[in-house]
Amino acid sequence: MARKPGSRAEITGPRLRDAALILFARHGFAAVSMRQIAAEIGVQAGALYLYIDDKQSLLFDLMRDHMEALLTAWQDSLAKAGQGANPQTALDRLEHFARFHIRFHAARRDAVFISYMELRNLTPDNFAVIEGLRRQYETELETILRAGQAEGSMVLPDSKLAALAIIAMLNGVNTWFREGGRLSRDRVEDIHVDMVRKAVTP
Numbered sequence: 001m002a003r004k005p006g007s008r009a010e011i012t013g014p015r016l017r018d019a020a021l022i023l024f025a026r027h028g029f030a031a032v033s034m035r036q037i038a039a040e041i042g043v044q045a046g047a048l049y050l051y052i053d054d055k056q057s058l059l060f061d062l063m064r065d066h067m068e069a070l071l072t073a074w075q076d077s078l079a080k081a082g083q084g085a086n087p088q089t090a091l092d093r094l095e096h097f098a099r100f101h102i103r104f105h106a107a108r109r110d111a112v113f114i115s116y117m118e119l120r121n122l123t124p125d126n127f128a129v130i131e132g133l134r135r136q137y138e139t140e141l142e143t144i145l146r147a148g149q150a151e152g153s154m155v156l157p158d159s160k161l162a163a164l165a166i167i168a169m170l171n172g173v174n175t176w177f178r179e180g181g182r183l184s185r186d187r188v189e190d191i192h193v194d195m196v197r198k199a200v201t202p
Contacts, residue, residue, distance in 0.1 A: 013051045015041045016037065016041055016048060016051055016052070016058075017058070017061070017062060019037050019040040019041050020032070020037050020058050020059075020062065021062055021110050021111060021114065022040075022110060023036060023037060023040060024059065024062070024110075024114050024118065025109075025110035025111075025113045025114055028117075028118075029055075029059055029114075029118045029121045030121060032055075034048055034055055037058075056121075056122075056123060056126070059114075059118060059121060059122065059126075060122060060123075060126040060129070060130070062111070062114060063114060063115050063118070063119075063122070063130050064129060064130060064133065066108065066111040066112075066114075066115050067115065067130060067133035067134060067137070068133065070104060070137060071133065071136055071137060073100075073104055074100060074104075074137065074140060077096070077100050078096075081096060089151065089153060090144055090145070090147040090148030090150075090151050090153055090154060091148060091153050091154070091197060091200075091201070093144045093147070094141075094144050094145070094148065094154075094196060094197065094200065095193050095196075095197065097140070097141055097144060098166070098170060098189075098192060098193045098196045099189055099193060101167070101170045101171075102170055102173055102188075102189050102192060103189070105170075105171065105173075105174055106173065106174065106177070106185065109174050112171065112174050113174070115130075116171070119131075138160075138163050138164065138167065139163075141163040141166060141167065142159050142160055142162075142163040145159040145162055145163055145200065146159050148200060153201065154200040154201060154202075155200070155201070155202045156200055162199075162200065165199075166196055166199065166200075169192070169195070169196070170192060170196075173188060173192065
């Protein structure tokens, strides 16, 4: 199948993924057709299969890449923090996590929405992979909370449940925050850090 002029893989592939991300977030995975995605980037629907196997694999790739980027960025943030400003206490590490989470996800509103709302549309095998990546990230926070319990700086009835609750609260910023609103992003971040700390301290 011939490609249209200008539809080289290094150009069309990323455009395909960007278009699918926006359309899935706006209309939902089930409601978006391959024809719609193709129209968005100006190619024939059949040409999409030069870059992907099917719509399910496209959804999976978007969600996997988001989670892998999240885990990589988290490790990078820890490495940078270790270059002179390494958080020492569990509460310091918790603040670092909260600020990282808000900042990383603020720039990826559509990817965050899809990663939570479209889990139900993954095949069982694909779901297992994404869940495994999510558990890795959740475990990073749970490890911090357990360290806080060991230090005596945090009191939690269940560290796993607390980790999920904190992530859910931090994710909420993406659903309602808009630039130019009553509170700046920095102020919203500071308030959430304060709420997270208060939620785990005696």
